[in-house]
Amino acid sequence: MEYEIKTFDDLCFQGYVKTFSTKDNQQFTDIPEFWASLHESGKFAELLEKSDAMGPVGISYGYNPETETFNYLIGIRNTTDTIEGTEVVEFDPTRFAIFKSVGPLPDAFQRTISTVHQHFFKQTDFERASGPEIEMYGEGNPDDESYEAWYFVPIKAK
Secondary structure (H helix, E strand, C coil), X not given: CCCEEEEECCCEEEEEEEEEECHHHCHHHHHHHHHHHHHXXXXXXXXXXXXCCCCCEXXXXXXXXXXXXXXEEEEEECCCCCCCCCEEEECCCEEEEEEEEECCCCHHHHHHHHHHHHHHHHHCCEEECCCCEEEEECCXXXXXXXXXXXXXXXXXXX
């Protein structure tokens, strides 16, 4: 499993936020529906217009083990332009392991996430740290077999 380690200091994003449940892996159905709703409403196109080189992101953060829920943001790195209806979310500097996913969304990306959590931490000297999990999406058609996206998972030494 190939990966890159990077630390990011500038972690300020703006976007649309919803809370999702992890019970019965419901998030794997609900999050793609959230993305679809933003595309259909035109809100995603507005995000893209104000996006920087990082492009659109999905960010999971704030997991609550008691309710088995977390927040999920669909957005962009924060800019000086405020988009109506979005929230600004900032995170502390974070060290990430970054993995590339290749293939149609959401299946290829969900497989990447599962592989990371099932194998990466068992096979390396890293463990998951607190902090956001970031999904970064490339340009192109997300239905293509060659579509590229990246999964950033916060890490620390064991």
